[in-house]
Amino acid sequence: MPLERRNSWRLPAVYCRPAVTLGRAVSTEGAMHDVRVCYLDEREQLVSAAPAALVGVAVEERRPPSEPVAFHGRPGKLSDCWCATTNGHVVCGSLRRRRVALELDFDPEITWIGGEPVKLHWQGGQGRRRWRPDFVTRTVTGARQVVLVEPEKGGPQWREDLEVAHQVAMAAGWQVSVQRVPEGVRLANLEWAADYRQAVPVAAAEREAVEDAFRRERPIGEGARASGVPYAVALDLVYRLVWQRRLDIRWDRPLMPRATAWLADGAA
Template sequence: MDIQVQYRSAAGRTCRDEPAAVRGVRLEERQPLSEPRAYKGRTSILTKWTSATTGQAVWCASTVQMDAAMLLDFDPDIVCFQSRVAQVHWELEGQRGTVEPAFVARTRDGRRLVFAHPARDEAELEERVLREAADGAGWEIRPLRVPQGVLRSSLASAAHFSGPEFAADDDARRVLLEAFARPRPLQAGAAASGLGLRAPGYAWHLVWTGELTCDWTKPLLPTSPVWASQAAAAKEA
């Protein structure tokens, strides 16, 4: 099987190389090959997710993909991710096709992850193509995870406060972590911190960053108990 990866160079030019030539290339930092386009009869909704991790706009071809982007953005192990930055072109016995990963990401320890859409072909040819490309390029393939139900709605609530404008300075952060040294309602703990009107936004932001945590199996509300996480304790240490 002949396999090539299409992507943009650091200068923005479209390139096509064998998978081995892409090993170590930070595709997650490159510009998308294209933006999704609306057209008459399209059933999915075009949208984009603004990553709180990097500030990049991540194009999504559906609300399902946007929910998956939200979950990736929430993952503390992911430092950068992007969509539509790689296409895997294949040719086999006179047949040709293209497989496009949902996202390409990089972890804190430098691993490259490729998140695959659910397979569309019963013969699993797309899965085989992506696996062979990953072997050459040094990618780890991960299934696309999409938050559902309570987790989705709770993440969406916290994501409203994911932006840097809600980030507390070091002193305010320390006060809030002390206020939530034991579980207490989010709104009540924020009020008890003495940090004024911005305290609730600070607290919600700390939930998003994982320094405050909660029971994610239950709806996240202003009255939900939250508490300082082990991640926050490790950071303080």
């Protein structure tokens, strides 16, 4: 039977800041004026609406309202990122966004990811502004989140973008989450495990044998050999189980055969 993408426990919050809930106090002293949200409706017609009109609208499932563009000052090129969460491609305007999309795809609390599905227009302190938040996601509880990639350097423009995001979220019944870009060993491990995120048919007996081999913490290569499953098959299965969070690892150590893994809580 095909392996499920993952199960239901949370992503270690190493590089993720918690979502900012609607209860957070947001100053209205510098509130943006004449805020409009552009998005595609169910017929893929462009709509410009007040933020409050977006309550209950599944904008995360819509395409961007206009052609995406790469952002200045962000390394990489415009490209889509395939996500297991959506079983399809998500728009990403930079390598930094792709790396955050990988974190979102790994988070079992997220059930849908939309890349740049809305464009915000408003009157700011320096005149008219427009901006596309990086992602809108839907969680297992049905809540919607505006997900923003934390910039390498903040500044007045970022603060204004963040303020208008809060303003829209409060009116639309959304939340705001600012995500740091994964880097270093964690990024390398995520990218390695992500190579095994597509569902493939796996014999239940093989999966159970590999999981049984990791009922205690041990090196990945050692456990794969001890499982009784052909080594190459077992090793691939270990990495799939890491992506699905059925096996835990130490994320500050490279995901190599000598790294250790163990059966995750709740996977037994």
